[in-house]
Amino acid sequence: MKIKKGFELRSICGENIIISLGKENINFTKVITLNETAACVWNAVIGTDFTVADGVKAITAEYEIDDATATADVEKLYQSWVDAGLAE
Amino acid sequence: MDKIFLQNAIFLPQVSQFLKEGKTVTLRARGYSMRPFIEHDRDDLIFAYTDKVNVRDVILAEIEEGHFVCHRVEKIEGDRITLRGDGNIRGTEQCTLADVRGKLIKVIRFSKTWDLEHSRFWKVYSRVWPSLLPIRRYLLAFNKIFFLHQIPQRFKRK
Numbered sequence: 167m168k169i170k171k172g173f174e175l176r177s178i179c180g181e182n183i184i185i186s187l188g189k190e191n192i193n194f195t196k197v198i199t200l201n202e203t204a205a206c207v208w209n210a211v212i213g214t215d216f217t218v219a220d221g222v223k224a225i226t227a228e229y230e231i232d233d234a235t236a237t238a239d240v241e242k243l244y245q246s247w248v249d250a251g252l253a254e
Numbered sequence: 255m256d257k258i259f260l261q262n263a264i265f266l267p268q269v270s271q272f273l274k275e276g277k278t279v280t281l282r283a284r285g286y287s288m289r290p291f292i293e294h295d296r297d298d299l300i301f302a303y304t305d306k307v308n309v310r311d312v313i314l315a316e317i318e319e320g321h322f323v324c325h326r327v328e329k330i331e332g333d334r335i336t337l338r339g340d341g342n343i344r345g346t347e348q349c350t351l352a353d354v355r356g357k358l359i360k361v362i363r364f365s366k367t368w369d370l371e372h373s374r375f376w377k378v379y380s381r382v383w384p385s386l387l388p389i390r391r392y393l394l395a396f397n398k399i400f401f402l403h404q405i406p407q408r409f410k411r412k
Binding site: 176178179181189190191192193194195197199 | 258260261264265268269272277278279280281282298300
């Protein structure tokens with residue numbers, strides 16, 4: 167899986183906001199925000215061809231969480247990225 | 255869908271940066287100072303960078319550090335720009351060309367996009383509305399009572 171080109175995670179006013187830099191217009195009326203954990207995974211996998219294992223590795227390195235829970239959470243997170251058009 | 259509110263003083267400098275990079279930026283209207291045309295939390299505003307400002311333009315300006323307004327240019331005297339919100343009866347703001355961050359180029363309302371550069375209505379409105387300043391108080395009251403309260407369903411975001 168890959169994060170589509172042109173998306174960048176920026177911290178604005180304490181919110182992790184995904185911005186589509188490739189587009190001519192940046193629409194702040196509908197933004198996607200990531201919580202801290204999702205942002206941790208995003209930063210670990212951005213620019214790479216990643217798998218669920220990569221996401222799990224990023225979370226378990228940062229948080230105290232068992233592999234099974236982390237795997238379920240990362241799968242759910244990836245699906246939400248695909249649904250939002252951020253990853254393919 | 256959750257709403258997040260970002261502090262203007264931190265958020266708008268980043269918006270200014272995007273505008274400077276040549277992008278356009280869409281923001282949800284906040285506040286009532288640009289009534290009757292622009293309504294709080296109903297209209298989406300698209301801004302573009304500009305280095306030239308004309309009287310009657312609606313601009314995004316940083317009038318003090320961290321204090322931004324989106325108001326109409328009332329007067330330009332040399333480098334000094336006077337702004338007034340369409341919905342304001344008293345009170346103007348002053349800034350210089352260096353304080354201008356962007357110009358309002360489009361308004362999106364209920365999926366309809368008003369291209370202000372080419373809208374005849376906007377051009378006429380921009381000329382007529384400021385000239386009605388002496389009776390603005392009554393027009394705004396009429397707008398509030400009749401349009402926004404009596405038939406609010408047409409004028410509120412679902």
